[in-house]
Amino acid sequence: xQRVMYFDQTHCTGCFACxxxxxxxxxxxxxxxxxxxxxxxxRGIYPRxxxxxxxHLCNHCVEPNCAVVCPVRAITKRKEDGFVVVDTKKCVGxxxxxxxxxxxxPYKAPQFGAEQNPRMQKCHFCLERWKEGKKPxxxxxxxxxxxxxxxxxxxxxxxxxxxxxxxxxxxxxxxPAIFFKSKNYKGAS
Amino acid sequence: xxxxxxxxxxxxxxxDIVLPSSTLLERNDIIAGGATPFYGRVNKIIEPLYESKxxxxxxxxxxxxxxxxxxxxxxxxxxVRQIADGSSIPDYTSFKExxxxxxxxxxxxxxxxxxxxxxxxxxxxxxxxxxxxxxxxLAKLDDPLIxxxxxxxxxxxxxxxxxxxxxxxxxxxxxxxxxxxxxxxxLPWLKEVEMxxxxxxxxxxxxxxxxxxxVVKVFNDRGIIVIPAKVTxxxxxxxxxxxxxxxxxxxxxxxxxxxxxxxxxxEQHSPCGALVTNSCLVQVEKYGV
Numbered sequence: 001x002q003r004v005m006y007f008d009q010t011h012c013t014g015c016f017a018c019x020x021x022x023x024x025x026x027x028x029x030x031x032x033x034x035x036x037x038x039x040x041x042x043r044g045i046y047p048r049x050x051x052x053x054x055x056h057l058c059n060h061c062v063e064p065n066c067a068v069v070c071p072v073r074a075i076t077k078r079k080e081d082g083f084v085v086v087d088t089k090k091c092v093g094x095x096x097x098x099x100x101x102x103x104x105x106p107y108k109a110p111q112f113g114a115e116q117n118p119r120m121q122k123c124h125f126c127l128e129r130w131k132e133g134k135k136p137x138x139x140x141x142x143x144x145x146x147x148x149x150x151x152x153x154x155x156x157x158x159x160x161x162x163x164x165x166x167x168x169x170x171x172x173x174x175x176p177a178i179f180f181k182s183k184n185y186k187g188a189s
Numbered sequence: 190x191x192x193x194x195x196x197x198x199x200x201x202x203x204x205d206i207v208l209p210s211s212t213l214l215e216r217n218d219i220i221a222g223g224a225t226p227f228y229g230r231v232n233k234i235i236e237p238l239y240e241s242k243x244x245x246x247x248x249x250x251x252x253x254x255x256x257x258x259x260x261x262x263x264x265x266x267x268x269v270r271q272i273a274d275g276s277s278i279p280d281y282t283s284f285k286e287x288x289x290x291x292x293x294x295x296x297x298x299x300x301x302x303x304x305x306x307x308x309x310x311x312x313x314x315x316x317x318x319x320x321x322x323x324x325x326x327l328a329k330l331d332d333p334l335i336x337x338x339x340x341x342x343x344x345x346x347x348x349x350x351x352x353x354x355x356x357x358x359x360x361x362x363x364x365x366x367x368x369x370x371x372x373x374x375x376l377p378w379l380k381e382v383e384m385x386x387x388x389x390x391x392x393x394x395x396x397x398x399x400x401x402x403x404v405v406k407v408f409n410d411r412g413i414i415v416i417p418a419k420v421t422x423x424x425x426x427x428x429x430x431x432x433x434x435x436x437x438x439x440x441x442x443x444x445x446x447x448x449x450x451x452x453x454x455x456e457q458h459s460p461c462g463a464l465v466t467n468s469c470l471v472q473v474e475k476y477g478v
Contacts, residue, residue, distance in 0.1 A: 015366050016382040023378050030377030038382075046390065046422045 002062065002082035002177055003125060005136075006155045007055050009165045009183040011146035014038055014053035021141035025126070033111040035123040036138050041167045043185050052183040054167040055147070057138075058109035058123040059176030060084045066101035066110060074120070075101060082177060083125045086110075093117035106171055125149070155179050193247065196375065199437035199449065208247050211237035216245070217265040219272050226292035228278055230269070230285055334460035344468040346455065348427075356409050356470035358393065362433035362450040371434040385448050386419040388430040389473060394420040399475055406444075406476040407431065409469070412452035414445045415476050429473060433466070 022028070022036045036057040043050040060077075064084045067075040074090035077083070086101075094102075095117040102110040102120075112118035126136035134140065139147040148155065156179065163170045165180035192204035201207050215238070218231035237243065242250070245265050252260035263271070273281050277292060284290045303311040312318030316325055328337035336342070346352060348359070364370075367379045374380075387407055389399065399405055401420040406413055407429070414431070424430055431450040438447030445452040454469045 013366075016379075019382055020378050030381045042422060044422060046425055049422060051423065 001080060002152050003060070003130075003149060004082075004152050004155050004177040004179060005057070005059070005125075006148040006150075006159050006179045006181075007165065008146045008148075008159075008181040009052055009054065010181055011144040012038075012053040012055070013144055014040055015143060017141045017143055018055065018138035018147060021137045022123075025137040028121075029113070031114045033113045033118075033121055035111060035121070039167065050185045052166045052185075054165060055138075056107060056109075058084060058125075059107055059174075059178045060123075060125060061171075062175035062177060063173060065104040065174055069100045069104040071097050071100065078127075081125070081127070081130065083127055085124050085127070086120050086122060088119045088121065091119040093119055106169065106174070107176065152177070193244070195241070198371070199447070202437075209239070209241040210247070211241040211243045215241065216243040217269050219269045222292075226294060226298070228273070228276060228284065228290045228292070230273075230288050230290075232285070232288065233265075332460065344465070345457070346468050346470040350470065352470050356472045357427070358389075358471050358473060359428045359467075360407075360450065360453060360469040360471045361428060361430050361467045362454075363430050365432040365434070368434050371436060374434060374436050384417060384419075385432065385435055386417045387414075387448070387473070388419045388421055388424045390424050390426045390428070391420055391422055392426055393429070393473070394418060397474060399473070404476045405473050407453065407471050407473050409453055409471045411455065412445060413443070414448055414450075414452050415440070416446075416448040418473075429471065 016038060018036050019034065019038055023030070023034070026035065028035065036055060039054050039056065041052045041054065060083055062082070064075065064077050067073075067077055067084065070091075072090050072092055074087045074092075076085060076087070078085060094112050099110070099112070099120075102108065102112075109122050110120045111122050112120060126134075126138075129136060135149045136147075139149050148158070150158075159179060159181060162180050162182060163176075163178070165182040166184065168178075168180065170176065190204050191206045191208065192198075192201045193208040193210050194201040194204075195210045195212055197207075213231050214234045215236065216231070217233045220229040220231060222228070243265060245268070249261040252258075270281060273284060278284050278290045299305070304313060313320055315321050323338045325337070327335055334342065343349060346356075346359075365383065367383045368374050387405060389405075394400070397405075399418050399420065401418065403418050404415060405418045406415055408414070416431070431448060431453075433450055435448040435450070437445055437449035437452060440446050450466065450469075453471055454466050457465060459465050
């Protein structure tokens with residue numbers, strides 16, 4: 001099975017609720033490690049503007065390159081739900097392997113804390129919440145319901161199969177497990 | 190000067206005495222909704238930490254010193270109970286457990302519903318009994334700054350002020366997503382999601398050789414702020430924005446490093462009493478060159 005994320009770019013207001021809820025839920029201190037974060041894309045000239053937001057997180061790729069390059073096989077893809085998870089006990093740390101997983105990820109999902117030789121950490125799709133029948137905390141926290149999660153079948157049935165959004169590049173090699181509703185720039189006129 | 194505070198805020202910095210207030214997690218309280226009809230119960234989770242005390246306890250201790258004997262008879266729990274008993278809350282125990290009681294209205298609340306249903310018998314408290322767009326009462330005041338009918342008034346420190354020769358940029362302060370006024374300003378998780386910065390239009394930045402992220406000086410005769418610049422098309426040419434609610438933090442030169450717009454705004458109210466924080470002229474230049 002493959003569980004996937006859905007992001008409606010037309011609903012996101014860039015409020016950061018997902019970002020803060022994630023850090024709160026997983027007890028991640030303020031600092032460089034972020035499991036989900038938002039960027040803003042501005043286009044046009046005042047007053048004819050276009051602004052869109054994009055979420056960034058581990059896309060739990062169908063073909064996770066990070067798992068392939070990890071020298072100690074600390075990253076694995078789970079068969080039961082498709083989540084790509086890291087075993088922090090196996091991970092030898094960024095200073096030792098030079099952060100090969102990060103270099104292999106076009107989405108910059110592998111994250112590292114401020115500590116010495118940090119072990120890789122990243123979004124694990126709130127796997128413990130699914131056991132209780134709950135969706136990830138970012139989905140639960142979104143005030144505009146711009147986020148959703150479910151199996152590929154569920155999400156595609158509900159929202160279609162759009163796999164790109166403004167600022168996001170779909171990798172046909174990695175096959176990121178995320179679907180979108182894109183907010184498209186219609187020009188400055 | 191005495192300040193009653195939870196945090197060392199800009200105001201508390203000026204105090205001779207700070208009375209340390211406990212937080213809402215350290216006291217029992219009750220709140221009432223405004224536009225949404227409900228009562229909320231604030232439940233004490235822990236005892237006040239260190240020397241902090243609840244508002245009630247501080248009031249009681251001060252009252253004792255002032256010889257006011259009627260204070261101190263009831264605990265916060267008893268007072269909350271008393272307020273709840275005098276309200277429409279039907280069951281105090283379940284209110285305390287649930288933390289909230291939603292007031293069920295028979296029909297949606299509509300402002301001025303009496304006047305809408307029967308305007309003849311329900312006049313507004315005005316000379317004409319109507320909502321007055323033109324007011325005779327205000328006309329009698331004969332004050333050019335309080336016109337009888339709403340109209341545009343030329344503001345001080347507006348575009349036509351000769352002060353624009355020295356301070357050509359209009360300063361506005363918008364609300365930002367990551368804090369509620371000055372509240373939550375110091376939380377690291379919220380601080381990191383959005384850097385506090387001054388927004389400036391691309392062209393205004395270009396003519397001043399300012400790039401996105403550069404540290405700039407925002408100033409007028411009232412003060413100086415040193416802050417990073419956010420260069421964007423999302424603000425009009427000739428206007429800059431300092432998000433409101435930032436905490437004043439002067440450095441050794443008296444430059445505010447906290448980016449508090451009050452450092453620059455004028456302490457003058459509109460003729461009808463509103464605080465006018467968006468009528469303020471400033472200049473911006475690159476800092477440290």
